Every structure is written in structure tokens, then in C-alpha cells.
Amino acid sequence: xxxxxxxxxxxxxSAYLIREGFRSISTHGFMSFASVTIIMACLxxxxxxxxxxLNIDGMIKNLEDQNEVVAFVDEAYSxxxxxxxxxxxxxxxxxxxxxxxxxxxxxxxxxxNYSRDLMVGIDETVFRHRYVVQLTDIALMAQTKxxxxxxxxxxxxxxxxxxxxxxxxxxxxxxxxxxxxIVILVFISIFIMSNTIKLATFNRREEIAIMKMVGATNSxxxxxxxxxxxxxxxxxxxxxxxxxxxxxxxxxxRVVTSLTGSFIRVIPITQVALPMxxxxxxxxxxVGVFGGVNAIxxxxxx
Amino acid sequence: MVEMKDVKVxxxxxxxxxxxxxxxxxxxxxxxxxVGPSGSGKSTIMKLITGEIRADAGKITINxxxxxxxxxxxxxxxxxxxxxxxxxxxxxxxMNVYDNVAFAMxxxxxxxxxxxxxxxxxxxxxxxxxxxxxxxxxxxxxxxxRVAIARAxxxxxxxxxxxxxxxxxxxxxxxxxxxxxxxxxxxxxxTIMVVTHEKELVxxxxxxxxxxxxxxxxxxxxxxxxxxxxK
Numbered sequence: 408x409x410x411x412x413x414x415x416x417x418x419x420x421s422a423y424l425i426r427e428g429f430r431s432i433s434t435h436g437f438m439s440f441a442s443v444t445i446i447m448a449c450l451x452x453x454x455x456x457x458x459x460x461l462n463i464d465g466m467i468k469n470l471e472d473q474n475e476v477v478a479f480v481d482e483a484y485s486x487x488x489x490x491x492x493x494x495x496x497x498x499x500x501x502x503x504x505x506x507x508x509x510x511x512x513x514x515x516x517x518x519x520n521y522s523r524d525l526m527v528g529i530d531e532t533v534f535r536h537r538y539v540v541q542l543t544d545i546a547l548m549a550q551t552k553x554x555x556x557x558x559x560x561x562x563x564x565x566x567x568x569x570x571x572x573x574x575x576x577x578x579x580x581x582x583x584x585x586x587x588x589i590v591i592l593v594f595i596s597i598f599i600m601s602n603t604i605k606l607a608t609f610n611r612r613e614e615i616a617i618m619k620m621v622g623a624t625n626s627x628x629x630x631x632x633x634x635x636x637x638x639x640x641x642x643x644x645x646x647x648x649x650x651x652x653x654x655x656x657x658x659x660x661r662v663v664t665s666l667t668g669s670f671i672r673v674i675p676i677t678q679v680a681l682p683m684x685x686x687x688x689x690x691x692x693x694v695g696v697f698g699g700v701n702a703i704x705x706x707x708x709x
Numbered sequence: 710m711v712e713m714k715d716v717k718v719x720x721x722x723x724x725x726x727x728x729x730x731x732x733x734x735x736x737x738x739x740x741x742x743x744v745g746p747s748g749s750g751k752s753t754i755m756k757l758i759t760g761e762i763r764a765d766a767g768k769i770t771i772n773x774x775x776x777x778x779x780x781x782x783x784x785x786x787x788x789x790x791x792x793x794x795x796x797x798x799x800x801x802x803x804m805n806v807y808d809n810v811a812f813a814m815x816x817x818x819x820x821x822x823x824x825x826x827x828x829x830x831x832x833x834x835x836x837x838x839x840x841x842x843x844x845x846x847x848x849x850x851x852x853x854x855r856v857a858i859a860r861a862x863x864x865x866x867x868x869x870x871x872x873x874x875x876x877x878x879x880x881x882x883x884x885x886x887x888x889x890x891x892x893x894x895x896x897x898x899x900t901i902m903v904v905t906h907e908k909e910l911v912x913x914x915x916x917x918x919x920x921x922x923x924x925x926x927x928x929x930x931x932x933x934x935x936x937x938x939x940k
Contacts, residue, residue, distance in 0.1 A: 423815055434803050617799055620759070621860065622789035623816040625782070 424627070428634025431611075438606065439639060445603040446643025446694060447650065449596030450687050454651045456592060458683075460585035462673055467578045469672050471545040474574065476566040478555045480536040486510075489536035492560050496538055499554045504541040510534040535562065546575045597694060605702040608632065615706040625707045632699040640695025644688040651683065652676065710900070711735040711758060711868070716767035718753050718924075727753040729924035730767065735902060737867065740894045742911050743904045745921035751904045754921070755872050758902075759793060760784040772867050789817055792861025792869040792899075796876035798853040800845040800860075806832065807841040810859045817864055831859045835889060851882035858889065868900040869893065875907060883907060887914055 432439045478496065480489040486509050496505045508516070513534040542551055548571040555564045618628050659673045711734065718728040728750045735741050745751050756762045758771055760779070769776040772790040779787065800809050807828055814824045832838050835855040845853055854874060861869050871890070875883035887903075887910050894901045905911060911918060917931040 613799070614801055617801060617812075618816060619785075620788065620793050620799070621813040621816050621864075622785040622787075624785045627816060 421630075424630040425634055427631040428638065431631055431635050432638060435610070438610070439635075441606075442603050442639045442695075442698075443643045443646065445599055446640065446691055447647040449592075449599060450644060450647035450690060451651055451654070453589065453592045453596055453690075454647065454683060454687065455654070456585065456588055457686075458651075458655060458674075458679065460581065460589070461679070463581050463585075464578065465674050466672060467574060467581065471571075471574050471578075472541060474545060474567055474570050476540040476542065476548065476552060476555065476564060478538045478540055478558075478561050479563045479565070480538070481560050481562045482535055484536060484560055486536060488560070492558065493538070495558055496540065496555065496561075499551065499558075501543045501547045501551045502540055503543045506539045508537050508539060510536050513537060545571045597698075601694065601698040601701055603698075605698070608699070608702040608706075612706045615703060619707070628707060629700060629703065632703055633696055636695035636697075636699030637692060638695075639699075640691035640693070641688065642691075643695065644691025647691065648684050648687040651687070652680065655679070710737050710770070710772060711902070712768070712770040713754075713757075714768040716757070716764045716769050718750075718757065718762065719765050727924055728757075728764075731921070731924065731926055732767075733919060733926055733929065735900060737900055738894070738898050740891065740901045740914075740916045741903070742914075742916055742918045743902060743921065744906070744911060744918055745927070749921040750924040751921050752872065753924075755870060755904060758870055759791065760787055789864060790867045792858075792864070792866040794854070794857050794861050794869065794871040794874045796873040798845070798850075798857045798877075800853060800856055802845055804845075805841065806837060806843050806845070806848070806856050809845070809856055810863050813860045813863050819864075827863060828859075831863045834862070834893075835859045849882075850877050851885065854878065854882075854886060855889070858886075858893075862893065862897075862899070865897075866899065868902065871901070871903045873904055873906065875905065875910065880909070883910055884913060 480492060484492075489509075490507055493505060493507060496502065510531045513536075514531040517534070540551075540555065542548060548566055548568055552564050552566045552568070555561055615628055656676055659676070713734075714732050715730045716728055716732070717726070717730055719726050731750070731754070743751050743754065753762070757764060757769060757776065760771075760776060764777060767777075771787055774783075774787045774790075776787070801812065804812060810828050810831060811824050814827065819827075829838065829841070832841060835858050837852065837855050837859060840848070840852065845856065848856065854877075857874075858869075869890070875886055878886065890901050890903065891914060893899050917929070919929045920927040
């Protein structure tokens with residue numbers, strides 16, 4: 408019976424505290440609006456930089472994929488023998504795909520690319536059977552080249568090691584710069600967001616002091632602020648997600664269409680929507696809740 | 710009940726000795742005025758009682774709680790045995806009269822049905838029945854202070870401490886308020902401690918008067934007039 412009374416009491420108390428959290432959002436309307444706006448703005452900036460980085464990284468990866476390695480098969484090998492090498496090549500580490508090109512196809516490709524007049528009097532035996540090899544990681548191109556050369560039947564391997572080095576350098580620089588930028592932005596955003604929430608709770612220090620005076624426990628005072636922070640965080644995160652989604656579609660839809668055919672390939676919205684939603688909501692909720700709790704910490708020390 | 714023995718408080722920031730080995734005892738059911746010039750240590754005593762500050766030396770017991778040893782998280786328990794009233798009323802501006810009083814009960818986890826019975830009773834006791842829906846800014850100073858008294862009373866505290874409660878009121882309202890304190894003290898047995906500067910009020914009620922000067926008890930007498938002269 409006693410336990411039932413306590414449960415009823417805690418339920419009515421929890422309901423009151425949750426109601427207080429919501430009531431406080433409307434009572435302090437302007438500061439709630441400011442908090443949501445700041446959370447939104449910071450998340451949109453962070454999200455935009457992250458999406459830009461992801462796309463640049465994707466484009467570099469795309470360029471890397473085009474930087475193929477060509478393994479020429481020994482002239483003495485018949486087409487059948489040359490094709491038999493495929494399994495041994497794919498077994499090598501760091502090779503994502505191999506494509507066999509017979510000497511007939513190689514000659515045909517050559518003629519497509521250059522003038523047919525150049526090939527007068529020359530037959531296809533000038534060309535070798537070959538494999539066009541794509542790598543998983545371009546940074547390991549030199550090792551993979553050596554491994555390919557070690558395969559019996561492979562006469563020569565053409566690999567643009569210089570290009571590979573340049574791509575790897577660019578990719579590393581972009582990764583480091585964007586990571587540093589995102590970390591700085593995260594800190595600045597958290598600072599701005601928690602200060603806005605701090606400002607929002609500053610006006611309520613008197614209310615907190617009265618609560619303390621009449622014997623409220625710290626957890627009783629904190630809970631409405633946690634509820635409030637949670638709701639503001641969800642609102643800020645959700646609105647920022649929708650805005651970012653619209654912005655991304657607008658930019659990728661309009662600007663990039665004009666550059667079709669170039670190396671620019673954007674990551675489709677369907678691929679980024681879910682991780683972006685989780686990141687935005689998570690950050691919004693974390694900042695809202697911790698910002699709120701942190702902001703009132705000093706007032707609770709009395 | 711308040712018991713202090715050789716209590717010393719030094720404010721480290723300014724190296725000021727606020728209380729210099731003060732000793733006093735206020736028993737349950739007493740009505741006491743705490744008087745003394747500005748800076749004598751009255752506010753420090755109030756802060757010691759509510760647990761806002763801690764004594765540097767001596768022994769202090771408030772309603773059976775040892776305030777020298779009490780853990781911070783246990784302070785709400787002490788405060789629930791006290792009702793505090795201030796010169797500036799300290800009401801929550803965006804809550805009406807009823808909610809300002811009910812709020813103190815919600816804080817201690819009182820069920821709604823108890824709140825619905827108790828709040829109107831206390832508001833009637835302090836003469837505010839019919840004003841439940843009014844907001845604090847719609848009330849006079851005297852009425853606001855009555856709301857603060859109702860809030861202090863609603864949890865049936867063992868002791869009410871009032872810091873310059875009449876500081877913003879005219880003499881007639883001030884006397885009414887003191888008579889209300891006297892009624893609460895007599896009818897409910899609640900211990901009352903009032904910090905004040907107002908000589909006429911102290912003289913009118915003829916209660917125990919503790920005079921504080923330079924962080925010490927200068928006099929402690931019952932049924933006498935104001936214990937010190939303003940300089």
C-alpha cells in the first residue's frame with residue numbers, strides 16, 4: 408500500500424516536472440526560439456562542411472579509380488593461357504577488379520583513339536594481351552605493382568606511381584583539413600549553443616533560488632531543464648536536418664547538373680540522409696540536454 | 710529549534726569576521742526578534758540557518774540537523790523544516806497566487822489532492838482568499854508578502870525565518886504582518902524569527918529580542934523594548 412502511494416506520488420511528480428519543462432518553453436518563448444535557431448545554424452554549418460568534405464573525398468576516390476594499372480601478358484601466351492592468369496591476379500591483395508583485354512580488343516581500342524592510318528601494315532600481334540587492374544587503395548600502388556610483376560606470365564606492368572602519390576597527398580590534405588575544420592566548428596558550435604542556453608537560464612536564476620529555498624532537491628530542479636533541453640535539441644536538430652536536406656538537394660540538383668560530364672560526382676541524398684539525421688538529432692539532443700544542465704550548475708551550488 | 714555555540718564565520722574573500730564566537734538558543738514555539746546595526750552579522754545568521762554558508766568553527770544545530778556536518782545533498786531536508794520570507798517577497802512572477810503557494814508543496818512531492826485542500830486553507834489563514842488567480846504584479850506589497858508567508862507556511866514548517874519582511878511596507882501593513890506572525894506563532898506553534906530594523910514594531914509586540922553587534926550577541930532579553938539604539 409505504502410509502495411503504491413509512493414509510486415502514485417512519483418508519477419504525479421514526474422508528470423508535473425515534464426509539464427513544467429514544456430510550460431517553460433512557451434513561457435520563455437524568445438529564449439527558446441533563440442536556442443533552437445542557434446542549434447539549427449550551428450548544425451547546418453557543421454553539416455554543410457561535412458557534406459562538402461564527403462563529396463570532395465568521393466570525387467578524389469573516383470579519380471583514383473580511373474588511375475588504372477595495366478599488366479601486360481607475355482607475348483608467348485595464347486589468349487587462352489592469358490585468360491587463365493585472371494584467378495592468380497585477383498588473388499593479389501589490394502586488387503579490387505581485373506578486366507581482361509585481348510590483343511584484338513587492344514588494337515581496336517587503339518584505332519578508336521588514334522588515326523587508323525597509323526595501323527596500316529601492322530597486325531594485332533604488335534599488341535599484347537593485357538589486364539586492366541583497379542586497386543582498392545591507390546597508396547599501395549608500388550607494392551601491388553611488384554606483386555603483379557612477380558606473377559609468372561606477366562611481362563610488364565604500367566602504373567602511374569607519380570599520379571598515385573599526388574592523389575594520396577591531396578586526399579590526405581583534404582582529410583586532415585576537413586577534420587580540423589569540423590573539430591573547430593564542433594567546439595565553436597558547442598560553445599555558442601551552451602552560451603545561448605546559459606543566457607536563456609540566466610533570467611531564471613531567481614526561480615531556481617526560490618526552488619532551493621523551499622527545499623527542492625537538485626534533481627527536481629534539473630529535470631524540467633533536461634526536458635526543455637531535450638525538446639529544444641530535438642526541434643533544433645530536426646529543423647536543421649530538414650533545412651540541410653533541402654539545401655543539399657538544391658545545390659546538388661541545380662549547380663552540379665551544369666557540370667555533368669566532368670569528374671564531379673555527388674553523393675546521392677539517399678546515401679547521406681540517415682547518417683545525417685542521426686548525427687543532427689544526436690548532436691541537437693546532446694547539446695540541448697548538457698547545455699541546459701551545465702547552464703544551471705552554478706545556481707545549484709547554493 | 711536553533712542552537713549555536715561559539716559559532717565563527719570568516720568571509721575569506723574579504724578576510725572579514727562576520728560572526729565571532731556567537732552562542733544562542735531558540736526553542737520550538739518561541740517568537741524572537743533579531744536586531745542590530747547593518748553589518749552586525751544578522752544576515753550571516755540567516756544564511757547559516759538556511760545552509761547557504763557553513764560555519765568555520767563552533768556548533769550549530771537547526772531543527773535537529775547538525776549543520777557543521779550535514780552533506781550538501783541533505784540540505785533540502787533542513788530547508789523543508791523552515792519557511793523563509795524576504796524583504797523583496799521573491800515570488801515567481803509568471804505564476805499566479807495559487808501556483809506560487811502550491812509550488813512549494815509540489816517541490817516536496819505532495820500529491821495533488823493534498824495540495825488542493827491545503828493551499829486554499831493557508832491562503833485564507835493569511836487573508837488572501839478570493840485572490841488565488843491574481844498574478845504577483847496585480848497585488849499590493851502587503852498582499853505579495855502575505856503570499857510569501859502562505860508559501861512559507863504551506864508545508865507546515867517548524868520554524869519561519871523572516872529577513873526584514875516589512876522593509877517595503879507602510880507602518881500599518883507592517884503591523885498587520887507582525888500580528889499575522891504572532892497569530893501563526895500562537896495558533897500553530899510555529900517558531901518565528903524576524904530580522905528587523907523597525908523599532909516601533911519590536912516595541913509593539915514585546916517579545917524576546919536578541920541584539921547582534923560586531924558578530925556577537927550584545928544582549929538577549931525577553932519582554933523588553935528594542936535592545937539597542939541606532940547610531
